[in-house]
Amino acid sequence: MTKTVIDVRDARQTFMISAGAFRGKRPLHAVNGVSITIDRGEVLGIVGESGCGKTTLAKMILGLLQPTGGDILLEGRPITELTRLEVARLLQPIFQDPYSSLNPRKSVGNIISLPLKVQKDPHPESWRERVEEKMALVGLAKRLYNLYPNQLSGGQRQRVAVARALVNRPQVVICDEPTSALDVSVQSQILNLLQDLRYQLNLTYILISHNLAVVEHIATRVAVMYLGRVVEEADTASLFERPQHPYTRALLESVLTPEPALGVPDTQLGAAYPNPVAPPSGCTFHPRCTQVMNHCSRIAPRPVATETGHVECHLYAADQGKERAIS
C-alpha cells in the first residue's frame, strides 16, 4: 500500500472560449499546471476565489474531465488506464448543492443504492440492509427510505448525498463546497458528520471551499489557488499562522469577524479579479499584490520549498528572479 493516494503532476485544463461571433476561439487556462499529492488519511483543503480552477481540478481528479496536459495518478496508476468503475470505487464526490445533486424522480433508497447497482454488486438481497446501514451512519432515519428528495430538508438531502458517496466504501471523498448551500445551523452538522466519518471509515478528503473557517477546522493541509495555479501549499497550522504568499495573507485578512464595529476588512486587493482569458504577465497576482516588485510583471515565479510545502512568489526567491531577469 502506497502512502500517496492521489498524485497530480502538472495537470492542465484548457477550455477554448469563443470571444464573439466573428472572433476566433481563445484558450482559457482553467487549471494551469497544478502539482499536488494527497496522502492517505489526509484532509487537503483547496481554497481560492470563484473561478480560480478549484472545481475544474476536482472534476479532473474525478475523471469527469480529461486533463489537456499533465498526469493524474490514483494509487500510482494513471487515471487514463483505470476504468470508469475503478475510479468510482476509489473516489466519490459530494457536491455543493444538495437540491441539484439528487435526482428528484428517485426515492432516497434508489439514490443511495445506485452505486451498488452500477458496480454490479453480486448480492442484491443485501442492498437494502447496506443502504440502511449507511443511512444510519450519516444520521438518516430508516423511514426516509421511500421518500423523495423534495420531501427532505437541505441537511437531510446532503446526508443522502454523503451516504451515496460512501456506500461503496471509497478511499477518497472530494467535497466541493459541501456546506455553502446549507443554512448556517446545518453547516456545522454536516461538517461534524464529515469529521466523524473520516475517523470511523479512515477516509481521505479533498475539501474545496472558500470558507476559510471550514478549512481551518477540518483540513490538515491547505493549498491556495489563484488563476489556475497553486500559489501556496502548507500544513494548516503553519499556513494560518505564518502565511507566506501575499495572496494568502490577503485571504486570511478577508475573513469576517463577528465584531460589527470592525466592519468589512480591507484586504488591499481591490475588487478586480483578472480576466482569466487574458491573465496578467509574469506573476499573475502582480496587479493586486501589495508587495509588487519590478520583475513581478515580467517573470513568473517558480515554486519555492517552504517548511511544510511550497510557495510561488518572488519575495522568497529574490535571487532567482533577478538572475533570470538579467539573462
Add this chain to the structure above:
Amino acid sequence: MSAPNPTINGTLAGAPVVAQILEPSPGAILRRRIFGHVGLVLGGAFLVLIIAMALLAPFLAPHDPLDQELSRKLIPPIWHDSPKATWEHPLGTDLFGRDYFSRLIYGSQISLLIGFAAMLISGVIGTTLGVLAGYFGGRVDMVVNFIITTRLSMPVVLVALAVVSLIGNSLWIVIWVLGLLIWDRFAVVMRSSTQQMRNLDYVAAAQALGCSTFRIIVTEIMPNILNNLIVVATVEMAHAILLEAALSFLGLGVQPPAPSWGLMIAEGKGFMFFQPWLIGIPGAALFILILSINLLGDGVRDVTAPENQN
C-alpha cells in the same frame, strides 16, 4: 390541506411517526392535483370516450359504414324537423345513403390510429435527435441543429402532398409521411430540456459513480424530461390528426370509401348550404377530439410543472 391533523387533536402529539403520516407520498399529491384540474379531467374523459368508441366500433355502429343505399341518401339527422329523419339513422345519411353515425364511429379509428402512430414515429425520431444533441452538445448538437433547420425549412403540407401524389396513398403511407415530417418540435423541446438537466449535479454524480452514458440518459435524464415529452406528444398527435384531415380533404390522404373525418368533410362540402350537418358533424367530432387532446396536454404540463410542486 384538509387532512385531519392528529397533532392538533392532541392524541398523537410528539410522536415522531406523525410527521411521516402527514407527509403525503408523491403519488397521492399527484393524484390530488390531477383530479383538481378541470381541463385535464375533461380532456381525459372525452379522450377516453373517443378511444372507447374507436375500440368498440363494431359493437356500437348500427350499420356497416360502407353500406350504400341510394334510396335513403341525404337523410337529415334526428333533430331536424323533417319527415325523413329517422332513428334508424340518428345522424342521417350521406350522398350515397351510408349511415353517418356509423361512419363517424369508424372514422374515430382512423383519426386515432393516424394521430397515435404518427406521434410515435415522430416522437422516436425527434426525441432521439433532441436528447443526443442536448446531452453531447458540440459537434453532435451542430449536426442535429442542421437537420432540424433543414426539416423546418420544408413546408409540411406541401411535402406531404408531393410525396403522397408521387408514391400513392394508403393509410400507412400517410402515417409514415406525417411521422417523418413532424418530429421537429420533439427534437427542439427535448434538446433544450436535456441541456437543462445535463448540467445538474445529479448527472455529474451519476458519472462519478461510473454510470454508462446510456444509463444516465435512460434513468437520470429521461424521467425528468418525461413531462415535457408527454406535452409535446399530445400537441403532435393533434397536429397529425389535423394534417390527416387536411390531406384527406384535399383528396390526397385516406382514400374513399374509408370513413375518415377529413374525407367526410370533403365529401360534404358540395352540400354545405343545404345539408350543413354533412360537414358540421365530422367537423364537430374533429374539434372535440383535438380539444380534448390539447386539454389533456395542457393539464399534464400544469400538473407536472416544477413550479407547481408542493
